[in-house]
Amino acid sequence: MCLRLRYCFPCRSCRAEGLLTHFSSGWSRCSACWSRFRAWIRMRTRFNAMESDGFRLNIRLPRLWGGHRGQAPPPAVITTSATDGHHSPQEEVSRPVKLTFEQVLEAQQLCEASRLLIEREERLFGEIMEEEALKRHQEEVDKLAADRRALEGLVLQTVTLSLIPEEVDTNALASAVRAISLEVDQDRQWKHRDRTQPAWRPCGWKELHDSTLCRLVKERISNPSTTLASQVDQSSLQVDVNSMGKQLKMDLLWVVEVVKSCYPPELDICNFYARLYHQSFSARVRKISNFGLDDKDCTFLLRWVNEYYSGILQKPELAGDIDSEALGKLLPKELLDPMEEQYLTKQQEELTTYVGRVLEEAKQKWNKGEEPTTEDGCFVSPVAYDIIQLINGMVTSAEKVVGDRQKAQSITCQLNSLMQRFKIFQNDVIKQNKPNSRPLVKANLGCIEQFRDVLEKKSHLFPQDVQENCLHVLTHMEQSAHMYLLKPVHEVLKPQYRKLGTSDWLNKSLFEELLVSITQELQDLQGSIESCNQKLIGQLHQEVTAEYVKRLLRGDKLKGREQQLKAYTTVKDNAESLHELFSKKGSKEDWLKEILTKIAEVLKLQDLPAIQMQVVSLGTDFPDLSERHVSALLKLKTNLSRADRRTVKDTLSDTLKENGLVVTRPFFSTVQIK
Numbered sequence: 001m002c003l004r005l006r007y008c009f010p011c012r013s014c015r016a017e018g019l020l021t022h023f024s025s026g027w028s029r030c031s032a033c034w035s036r037f038r039a040w041i042r043m044r045t046r047f048n049a050m051e052s053d054g055f056r057l058n059i060r061l062p063r064l065w066g067g068h069r070g071q072a073p074p075p076a077v078i079t080t081s082a083t084d085g086h087h088s089p090q091e092e093v094s095r096p097v098k099l100t101f102e103q104v105l106e107a108q109q110l111c112e113a114s115r116l117l118i119e120r121e122e123r124l125f126g127e128i129m130e131e132e133a134l135k136r137h138q139e140e141v142d143k144l145a146a147d148r149r150a151l152e153g154l155v156l157q158t159v160t161l162s163l164i165p166e167e168v169d170t171n172a173l174a175s176a177v178r179a180i181s182l183e184v185d186q187d188r189q190w191k192h193r194d195r196t197q198p199a200w201r202p203c204g205w206k207e208l209h210d211s212t213l214c215r216l217v218k219e220r221i222s223n224p225s226t227t228l229a230s231q232v233d234q235s236s237l238q239v240d241v242n243s244m245g246k247q248l249k250m251d252l253l254w255v256v257e258v259v260k261s262c263y264p265p266e267l268d269i270c271n272f273y274a275r276l277y278h279q280s281f282s283a284r285v286r287k288i289s290n291f292g293l294d295d296k297d298c299t300f301l302l303r304w305v306n307e308y309y310s311g312i313l314q315k316p317e318l319a320g321d322i323d324s325e326a327l328g329k330l331l332p333k334e335l336l337d338p339m340e341e342q343y344l345t346k347q348q349e350e351l352t353t354y355v356g357r358v359l360e361e362a363k364q365k366w367n368k369g370e371e372p373t374t375e376d377g378c379f380v381s382p383v384a385y386d387i388i389q390l391i392n393g394m395v396t397s398a399e400k401v402v403g404d405r406q407k408a409q410s411i412t413c414q415l416n417s418l419m420q421r422f423k424i425f426q427n428d429v430i431k432q433n434k435p436n437s438r439p440l441v442k443a444n445l446g447c448i449e450q451f452r453d454v455l456e457k458k459s460h461l462f463p464q465d466v467q468e469n470c471l472h473v474l475t476h477m478e479q480s481a482h483m484y485l486l487k488p489v490h491e492v493l494k495p496q497y498r499k500l501g502t503s504d505w506l507n508k509s510l511f512e513e514l515l516v517s518i519t520q521e522l523q524d525l526q527g528s529i530e531s532c533n534q535k536l537i538g539q540l541h542q543e544v545t546a547e548y549v550k551r552l553l554r555g556d557k558l559k560g561r562e563q564q565l566k567a568y569t570t571v572k573d574n575a576e577s578l579h580e581l582f583s584k585k586g587s588k589e590d591w592l593k594e595i596l597t598k599i600a601e602v603l604k605l606q607d608l609p610a611i612q613m614q615v616v617s618l619g620t621d622f623p624d625l626s627e628r629h630v631s632a633l634l635k636l637k638t639n640l641s642r643a644d645r646r647t648v649k650d651t652l653s654d655t656l657k658e659n660g661l662v663v664t665r666p667f668f669s670t671v672q673i674k
Helices: 012-016 031-051 101-106 110-125 131-136 138-160 170-191 205-222 236-257 269-289 295-313 333-367 383-402 405-432 437-457 464-499 508-524 530-554 560-584 591-604 608-621 627-635 642-659
Strands: 055-060 077-082 373-375 378-380
Touching: 101 110, 101 138, 110 138, 110 170, 138 170, 138 205, 170 205, 205 236, 205 269, 236 269, 236 295, 269 295, 269 333, 295 333, 295 383, 333 383, 333 405, 378 437, 383 405, 383 437, 405 437, 405 464, 437 464, 437 530, 464 508, 464 530, 508 530, 508 560, 530 560, 530 591, 530 627, 560 591, 591 608, 591 627, 608 627, 608 642, 627 642
Parallel strands: none
Antiparallel strands: 055 077, 373 378
């Protein structure tokens, strides 16, 4: 495009391409035409100087493209000398001369150029003129229109260079922005004038500025200058999106660091650019997402939409100037939903397949007769660790990919059925009771604890119903494992249990035999990790105590005060001995000692009110204490009448009803009384 057809001819290249339009359609990128226009400016300036009668103009204009970008050109220096007939022709008097529009334009003082044109406009159109007067001024009007087109072209060209670091001139850009502001104000003034406005009003330079930047941003997103080389592990889609994202990041950083200083704060140029890039990037990504995506590209695109893009906008360098929340998502919901469903379904399938494979491998090793590996003398299984690592990684990653925790949790929706498969596998191990079954069950106790730990402490990984159902399954598995491991122990201890119900139960040596047998059996229970072994020993502690209480309540009657006092001492000592033995082996169930101690106190007391208070205390601490248990306990004291026993039971019943106590540590419900 040629800049000035009226003053210079286009170069051969422009003529060949037929680019003979006025410069108003845009600033020429042809270096030959641009050089011709600059030569014309200098020639016009010298010609004006020669026409000045009695004056000699010495003008030194700045080099337009010399020096460094971003620096203001040095001001034009103009001196004049005059001869009046009285002074020597060599005598010069220097005085400033006002620059012409062409000189101001060449110096890229765009705001000043706009001001000069507005002054001419006001002079030509400031008053209502007769038609004949307007005709006389038509030549000046045409000249003004042409100059306006020249300025417009240069302003738009300057704006177009905003994002090119090696080309942008920040002083010229700031001047262009001020020129646009002047034109916007002039448009506004003409809007309120009651007379015919110039043909170029309203000029709409702000809209031209915005549309120019819009085209510029679209071009940079469509053809990023930082195109990445294709890599082996990346598809063409991934390379394209990464290139666009890198271009967006670089350009927005440039806007915040450099371009922002050229605009007044009220224009909020950073957010304006952010909206343009968001719209252009969104349009490109939307177009890509309309094609069928494989699982890898689907995951990549979702991650860009929900993680990488927001990560760019939230960088400290940008966050203070760009409102990322106002921009919204890169893709609309109707496009995101199918992609998210595809991704989450794939993740669910992978989790189900992996858990099934882990359980199958464990089952095959058990069928072959292999024992679990040991660490520090404890049997361990990789089942829980492997599954937990996968779940944690999948859900954590999915939350970033889909940008929603609740959606990410849906990956584990099949975990309940998978845990049921684990339970069925353990039941088979227990049922068949192979030589390697007990080691495997001990190892499974560690898995159960690991699963429970992650379900309770990392509940954000699971939907609530999945969490509750899985914990319920784990509780049943733990109880089943304890029952399987402790059943042989109770078989060995059963003869000692029977002796507790005989007339010799108050004999100290009888209980010591029980303690010796328990000590021997505890050795065989070793093999699970420490925390699990503590719970197993604690379970045995509770079951032995329950068996002791059951035999005690079924035992012979205690006749007289002396025998009841002896029973008190014996039960109290036995409670202390049981507590000491199991505590040394790791049991944390200290509360079991309290039960036996309170029962011993009931056996000792003789006063009915005191007995009432002690029974109420026992029932308050352990609300599953029933009337049947109280009745059996009081029947041991032969000196209590039926009416006394009824009084004690009624007092306990009223207290429990009044307080509405909840059973938190069941004990008496495990003590069966005939």
